[in-house]
Amino acid sequence: MCLIVLGKDPLETEIAELLWRDLVKVYTTADDIPEDELQLLGWISKGIPAPDFMNLSLTDIETIASFGKWRNYSKEQVMSLKQAIEDQWSYKGPSDFSSYDLAALGQVLCAFNKSHIAAIKPFAYKVAAADISNLVNCPQEIIREFALLATSRDAFGDPSGWTAIQIALIGCVIAGLDSVRDIQPDAFEGLAASSMQCLPNNVLQAMSIEQLSHLSLSAVNALTHAQLSSLDREQIRAIEETAKTLGSVLNDGCCFTSRIAAWSTVTLIAYLQLSTLIL
Structure with a gap:
């Protein structure tokens, strides 16, 4: 205790x-x-x-x-931890990792090389996606490999068909896509506030005005000063308008609009689908 x-x-x-x-x-x-x-x-x-x-x-x-949780370990600590796990898991390699293994490894996955990540089975990644959606300070080459897993037919498929529920599960892995604009704007309603901390500035810069306009109020409020400073004037205006519109709805004590209700439903369904492995 x-x-x-x-x-x-x-x-x-x-x-x-x-x-x-x-x-x-x-x-x-x-x-x-x-x-x-x-x-x-x-x-x-x-x-x-x-x-x-x-x-x-x-x-x-x-x-x-x-x-495997984020503890702000040094590079030396993470590499030593990863080596210790590999030594004690000598009977299995990345291609043998289950979704449970991936969820447990968490931040340690960032210490693996890209060939190891590429060897992970897409379905195992899919089931564990929510647990590794917000990896902090993970090398871009690793995030890119996870994005390739996410776009696999055995995982979530073509990004143009991703829904808000799937974006909620995938989180910061969208940073590894060739083009974030392939994602439908309304799918960004599922991007959680917790995902904003690991979303690089260049990804936000690449987002369209319509995509930014579909961020939830909590996601907008989670943006850091550095992230906001990286955006152009039109993008800032879109985010400010979203915050103003949704903020006034909440401050006035009005009933949630269908759009806000949809976000609540998205979050609920995402957790339900994750727990029952429907996805």
Whole structure:
């Protein structure tokens, strides 16, 4: 319980390192720390020295899932973690990864090379899409490989036919497409606010006025100053108009319009379809 509390929120690296050293002292060595303890580390894991990852027991998929979350690890930490997982998963390669494996790996997938990502089965990616839709600071070549998986016939197919539900699941992987304008404007109603943090400026710049006009209010509000500054005047005007229109509806306490109701339905259906693997 103490670990859960201490690792619940982001920690300064020095504090995380101190807490990790104290935990190692309790168990004498890093490789003696039980996996159920490792699963509770949260942001304390940011303080694990890169070499220590090679000594951790990673036999439980839940342990890997706990390390697969975004913790702002250094490149050295992620590479060491990825190597440790590969060593302990020597019996399987990327082509054997299930959707459950992909969801657990999360941010660690960004440390794989593009040939590894290309070997992933499209259907496995499809089922895990929502869990790896918002990978942070992932190399563009990796995002591009995920986009190729997304456009596979066994996944979501041609981007021109993607719906808001599918965009909600795919998230930032749209950044790997050759042309984001292939996506129908109304499909962008499904782009979640959480996806905005990992959407590169060049993708926003490539979006049409109509596409930007279909962003949800929460997505618009999630745009950073840097993202907004990268847009041209017409794009800014489209976003401001969307924020003004939808904001006034909410502030006036009016009933949701059919468009806002549709966004709520999109989110609900996306979760339902993900949980039942309908997609």
